[in-house]
Amino acid sequence: MYRIGKLEQDRVEKLFSSKEIFRYGRAGECETFEEAWGKRLGVEHVRMTTSGTASLYAALIGLGCGPGDEVIVPSCTYMATALAVLATGAIPIVADVDESITLSPRDVERRISPYTKVIIPVHMWGLASDLDGLMKLANEHNIQVLEDACQSVGGGYKGRKLGSIGHAGAFSFNYFKNMTCGEGGAFVTNSQEVMDRGSVAVDCCSYYWNPDEHKEELQFAGLNFRATEVAGAILNAQLERIDDMLGTMHDHRKQLLEAGTDAGLESIAYNSFDDDCGTHLGFIFGTEEDAREFSGRLREQKVNNEVEESSMRGFLPIDTGRHVYTRWDPIMRKQGAHHPDLNPYNLPANQKLEVEYSEDMCKDSLEILSRAVLLPMHCDNSESVVEQMGKGIREAA
Ligand SMILES: Cc1ncc(COP(=O)(O)O)c(C=O)c1O
Structure with a gap:
């Protein structure tokens, strides 16, 4: 979460005075957001849900x-x-990341x-x-691509929007994301069939709300993860902020990347530096020891934002707990459901897959994630703070 305030408050207040907080009511906040998000991404179908998951x-x-x-x-x-x-x-099936800290097409192919x-x-x-590498592979092997854009709301890839390039995309709007309504999400696709089936999964009666869609094949058992109009209203306000916020962070990151590379640091391998979200700057080191030393020195660098002094915050991706497969306990232990008979690892249809997980199944990833240091940007950092950060990076380097 970067910015939230009066804009959101006014929109929610207006909604409350209408008393129409159910998404199929007359206020139309969710529909307005879905339409705007689809237009922004250049995709035909968008459905809000309650989370990225x-x-x-x-x-x-x-x-x-x-x-x-x-x-x-x-x-x-x-x-x-x-x-x-x-x-x-x-x-x-877990595959390695490369020095971009994202999925390696080479390992996926394997x-x-x-x-x-x-x-x-x-x-x-x-x-x-x-995405070029992964889409090529997917097309060659007749596989579909679902972009998890939960951490990259608003970003792009080579002139297109993240989430819009695969066969489907998923977004999170939880508190920590670039756009937030506290908790929320959306999935997008250009396929009517994917949208219809996906909609039933997150709104068990979705075909009922649309009388044209009483198709028998859609009447399978779904659940309810319907968004509220409150979430829609907040996101409609957040939409007005996103470009300015990401633009500022992009400018800061470019400046700080130059500070680092001028001082001899090596950048991580960005796949689309000018288009991605710009929320994180990354450097990669020869060894974990060097990365830890740099991040420790960075913490010693102080930045004064005119209100308070704070330490610079860089982190090694390997230290981020449940972001690394070795810490995905339910998966590593194959506890795939609340009941053994529903556990996908026990299902007869999955016995032919012969899946084995081990701590070292993605050794290259562990090594890369231990040698990288990421620094979060913030759109409210002043020019003076960014200059101090640049100085801090040079000192630590
Ligand atoms: C990469 C990624 N995927 C999925 C999710 C799940 O999103 P949510 O917390 O909204 O369910 C998150 C959320 O943190 C995420 O970072």
Whole structure:
């Protein structure tokens, strides 16, 4: 969460005075947001949900994922990416990231099997995945791509919008994301079929709200992860802020990258530096020891924002807990459901997949994630703060 205030407050107040907070009422906040988000992304269909996890789940159901299918996920993502796969009955296959800290097409190719149904590139920390490489592979092997854009709301890739390039995309609007309504999400696609099926997964009666859609094939059992108009109203206000915020962070990151590379640091391998979210600057080191020394020295650098002095915050991705596969306990232990008979690892349709997980199954990732240091940007940093940060980076380097 970067900015929230009067804009959101006014919009919600107006909604409350209408008393229409159910999404199929007359206020139309969710519909307005879905239309605007679709237009911004250049996609035909958008459906709001209650979270990024629900959005990934809906998109996977939409793409036809289920028992007997493998879904390739990166070794570095919030655990929910892989858990959404299990919720459909399919099995997550973990693949390496490269020095972009996102999914490595080379490793994905190695892990494709006759059962691979979907690849999920995750644009972690606002960094775009190598979508050219991954889409090429997917097309060659007749596999679908679901972009997990939960951490990259508003960002792009080579002139297009993240989330709009694969066969489907999923977004989170939880408190920590570039746009927020506290908790929320959306999935997007250009396919009517994916949207219809995904919609039933997150709104068990979705075909009922639209009388034209009483199709028998849609009347399977879904759940309810319907968004509220309150979320829609907040996001409509947040939409007015996103470009300015990301633009500012982009400018700051460019300035700070130059400070680092001038001082001899090596940048991580950005796949689309000018278009991604710009929320994180990354450097990569020869060894973990060097990375830790740099991040320790960075913490000793102080930045004064005219109100208070604080230490600079850089982090090693390896230290981010459930963002690294070795800490995905339910997956590593194959506890894929609340009941053994529903556990995808026990389902007869999945027995042919022969999936084995181990701590070192993505050794290259662990090594890369231990040698990288990421620095968060903030759109409210003043020019003076950014200058001090640049000086701090040079000193630490
Ligand atoms: C990469 C990624 N995928 C999925 C999610 C799940 O989103 P949510 O918390 O809205 O369910 C998150 C949330 O932190 C995330 O960072």
